[in-house]
Amino acid sequence: MIKSLRTAAAVLTTAVSALALTALGPTGTASAVVQDVTCTPPSSNTATYNPPLTMTPRDGTLTGTAQYGPCVSVSNPAITSGSSGGTTTVSGRTCLDLLQSGTSAFTITWNTGQTSTISANRTSTIAGGLLVVTNTGTVTSGVFAGSTVVRVITSPATDITLCTLGLGTVSSVYSLITLKIISL
Incomplete structure (x- = not known):
């Protein structure tokens, strides 16, 4: 010990x-490393799948809603919270897609009315009963443009694991978010 x-x-x-x-x-x-903004839990994300995901590929919609806050920004102290979200049509989706790597693009609207558009690479893993999705990328436009982004989304993996085994469905996933935007 x-x-x-x-x-x-x-x-x-x-x-x-x-x-x-x-x-x-x-x-x-x-050096000129600046923590532009950090948002920690209870920052959260809810993804809703209609129809629910199964192991059979189906078309449907994905509605995502993320709430960021509390947030602390050294370079822009007026920023204390933000949100992002929307609905998109998905084709041939299964619960296995939740475990796939890929790319993500999203826009955060801050409490100040400013926006940050982010382009990121996404990795997904299940560890210790949790689904951990990590987005690593860059702010491509808006406030903090050019800064590095790391967003970690963590949720229980029980429904996802059961679905991948053919024993259930995934209608929604509630996750906690940690977001860091850093200037180098």
């Missing part, structure tokens, strides 16, 4: 040291 704690402490110390070196410029001064 003590050896495990020492190993964990050593790994954490190494990671913090590497992060500190990354943030320092060649002369030891801080």
